[in-house]
Amino acid sequence: MTATPRHRPPARPSPGRPDRRRPTPLYGPGLDGDALPALYERLRAEHGPVAPVALAPGIHAWLVLGYREVLRLTRDERDFSRDPRRWNLLRENLVPVDSPIRALVGRRPTLVFADGPRHRRMRAAVADALARFDRHELSRTARSAAERLVDSFAGRREADLVAHYAHKLPVRVVSRLLGADERTGWRMAEAAFGVVAANADSVNAVRRLERPLRALVEERRGRPGSDIVSRLLAHPAALSDEEAVHNLVAVVVASGRATRNWIASTLRVLLTDAGVRSSLDHGHLTVDDALDLVLWRFPPVQNLPARYATRDLRFGGQDVRAGDMLVLGLAAANADPDALPRCGRPVTGNRSHVAFGAGPHACPAQEQARLVARAAVEALRNHLPRMELALPERELVWAPSPWAGSLAALPVRFAPPPGTR
Ligand code: HEM
Numbered sequence: 001m002t003a004t005p006r007h008r009p010p011a012r013p014s015p016g017r018p019d020r021r022r023p024t025p026l027y028g029p030g031l032d033g034d035a036l037p038a039l040y041e042r043l044r045a046e047h048g049p050v051a052p053v054a055l056a057p058g059i060h061a062w063l064v065l066g067y068r069e070v071l072r073l074t075r076d077e078r079d080f081s082r083d084p085r086r087w088n089l090l091r092e093n094l095v096p097v098d099s100p101i102r103a104l105v106g107r108r109p110t111l112v113f114a115d116g117p118r119h120r121r122m123r124a125a126v127a128d129a130l131a132r133f134d135r136h137e138l139s140r141t142a143r144s145a146a147e148r149l150v151d152s153f154a155g156r157r158e159a160d161l162v163a164h165y166a167h168k169l170p171v172r173v174v175s176r177l178l179g180a181d182e183r184t185g186w187r188m189a190e191a192a193f194g195v196v197a198a199n200a201d202s203v204n205a206v207r208r209l210e211r212p213l214r215a216l217v218e219e220r221r222g223r224p225g226s227d228i229v230s231r232l233l234a235h236p237a238a239l240s241d242e243e244a245v246h247n248l249v250a251v252v253v254a255s256g257r258a259t260r261n262w263i264a265s266t267l268r269v270l271l272t273d274a275g276v277r278s279s280l281d282h283g284h285l286t287v288d289d290a291l292d293l294v295l296w297r298f299p300p301v302q303n304l305p306a307r308y309a310t311r312d313l314r315f316g317g318q319d320v321r322a323g324d325m326l327v328l329g330l331a332a333a334n335a336d337p338d339a340l341p342r343c344g345r346p347v348t349g350n351r352s353h354v355a356f357g358a359g360p361h362a363c364p365a366q367e368q369a370r371l372v373a374r375a376a377v378e379a380l381r382n383h384l385p386r387m388e389l390a391l392p393e394r395e396l397v398w399a400p401s402p403w404a405g406s407l408a409a410l411p412v413r414f415a416p417p418p419g420t421r
Contacts, residue, residue, distance in 0.1 A: 023052040023060045026303070026327075032398035033405040036302060040065055040332035049336070050316030053327070055101050055305070055402075059089060061325040062318060063303065065332035067339030067354065069316045073307050073326055074359035079315075080307035080326065081115050082361060083107075087308050088323030103195050103202030105305055105325075110246040112254075112361070119360060121237045126247050127364040129231035133177060135371065142372045145172040146379035154383060154416050158390060161410040162264050166376065170259035173372050174252060179220070179227030184212050192253045196403065206249065213248045217241050251365075257404055259369050261300035263376040264407045266291055269298075270377070271412065272393045280381075287377050289348045291370065295334075295355035302331040302405050304357070330354050331405065387414040 024043060031039070043051035049066025064073050073080050084105040089095050095102060107113060111122035149168055153159040175185025187208070194205025216229050221241070224230035228251070232244050239247065270277050270290065279285040294300075306325045313320055320326070333339065334353045356363035363369070380387070389396075390411040399406040 023054040026053040026061075026063065026402045027056055029400060031402050032400045033298070033302075033407065034398055036331065036402065036405070037335065040329065040335065044332065044336075048317045050318045050320075050326075052318075055325075055327070056099055059095065059099065059101055061306065061327050062315075062320060063327050063329045063332070064316065065329045065336065066316055067333040067336040070328055070330065070333040070354050071358055072315075073328060074354075074357055074361065077115050077360065079310055079313060081310050082113055082119070082307060083115055084113055084306070084308065086310065086323055087306075087325055088321070089325070091323065098200055098203075100197075100199045100202050101305070103206055106203070106206065108206075108246045108249065109243050110250045112250045122239065122243065122247055123360070123364065125232055125235040125237040125239055126251065128235055129228045130177075130251075130365050130368055132231055133228065133368070135367070138173070138177075138368060139371050139375065141176050142169070142173050142375035143379060145169055145176075146375045147383065150379050150383045157416055158411065158413040161267050161380075161412055162260070162407055163409065165380070166260045166263040166267065166410070169263065169376050170256050170372060174255050177228050177368075178216060178248070178252075179225050179229060180212070180216060184216075188212055188252050189256050192256045195253050196257050197401075209249050209252060210245055213245050213252070214241075217244050217248070254363070255365065255369070257406065258300040259372055261404055261406050262291070262294060262369065262373045264410055265298040265300065265405060266294045266373065266377055267380065268396070268407060268410055269294055270381075271387070271389045271410070285348065287374050287381075288370070290377065291373055292348075292351060292353075295351075296353045297334070298405050299331045299334055299353070299355035300405060301355070301403065302329075302401075303403055304328040304330060305403075328354075328357065330357070383417055384414045387412050 024039070043063065044065050049064065049069045051063045051065060052060065053063045054060050064070050084090060084107050087105065090105075111119055111126055114122060146169055149165050153164050159165065171185050171189040172182065174189075175182055178185070180188070191205045191209035195202055195209065197205070217233065218241070220227070220229045220233055224234060229244070229248065232239060232247065270280065276285065276290060276293065280287070280290060305327050307328070309315075309320045309322050309324045309326065311322050334355065356366050390413045396410070397408040399408045
């Protein structure tokens with residue numbers, strides 16, 4: 001990585017105060033996987049590595065676009081807290097109770113909203129519970145779930161790889177991790193998607209997700225198994241039932257959509273980029289390289305709320321006030337011209353992107369998510385190698401969201417494998 005930022009932010013109109021007069025809306029129609037990269041570059045050119053944005057009418061925040069700035073934001077817990085109780089708009093009662101943004105920053109006893117020793121205690125329990133799940137078994141589970149899904153549409157000559165595949169696979173694997181039956185897994189997945197949809201129903205979606213998880217926690221207290229819930233409860237961190245439920249909410253919410261987007265974006269690249277596909281076919285690239293390329297160029301989590309400034313400070317050329325919200329601009333940081341490898345394209349094996357975040361809150365399930373995404377790509381390449389996009393690439397539709405790079409659908413057609421009924 002190179003060091004000196006190229007962009008010098010313009011002088012502030014009123015020193016000591018953030019420029020809240022012209023925040024760029026990070027909401028509304030038209031903000032999707034197609035439009036967001038151009039928006040990041042406009043904001044970077046206008047404001048430098050930290051730009052004023054609005055997440056909803058009247059809900060102002062800073063979008064952190066610089067690679068070095070995202071690293072500092074995620075690593076420096078003294079200046080930037082994960083605890084939403086510090087948020088000035090929340091403290092001043094300026095966030096409407098029905099604001100969709102509340103579900104994303106809501107205050108719950110989970111690792112996601114904690115700092116320092118409180119975070120480390122819950123993080124140790126969650127990370128150990130995930131890590132103790134046997135990798136070979138997880139790989140086998142993901143492979144066989146992927147193959148069963150491919151079988152379910154292989155005879156049809158066409159499929160939507162988002163709805164029929166990328167969306168379903170993580171739900172099946174996470175249900176297995178939790179030791180939940182598939183019906184419960186789907187109920188939880190539906191609720192988790194509702195949480196990240198950031199709409200008026202998001203707060204209710206959190207409650208819909210808590211119910212089945214609470215039932216699982218109660219059941220495993222009495223009858224432990226070899227699943228994440230049981231391992232979380234048995235961890236020396238001694239989580240209360242309430243803490244266990246809310247940390248499991250974090251696991252379910254964090255896993256579903258991000259893994260789905262990672263799989264869908266990688267399949268899209270393989271279907272649309274003949275160079276990448278041919279490098280893969282000829283062994284010049286591995287599936288893991290293709291997955292990394294997507295983490296650099298189309299990170300599944302585009303922007304992530306949030307951190308809160310613990311004091312007034314100058315950051316990325318802006319005057320940030322104590323209590324201001326800062327959003328992690330993961331996609332913009334990966335595209336920071338000062339951070340990208342000099343060849344302009346990510347080099348094979350380079351995993352210094354921030355797609356999984358960084359610092360103490362960096363994703364604890366990177367390896368597990370990779371096992372699932374790798375199984376998804378390999379099963380499809382093995383069983384349906386001659387597959388093509390069923391429409392011109394420019395007609396692909398993205399789900400409108402400033403948070404996730406989500407394809408709405410990925411329609412493909414293919415010749416069914418011999419012997420398929
Ligand atoms: C099996 C799938 C996954 C699980 C179980 C999972 C779980 C989690 C959990 C529990 C956290 C919170 C960590 C903390 O606050 O200490 C987290 C953070 C994070 N995850 Fe994942 N995750 C999964 C897949 C993914 C994928 C595919 C991506 C995108 C490439 C991703 C991106 C992130 C990011 C960016 C954070 C950092 C949040 C921050 O800095 O505040 N995760 N994940």
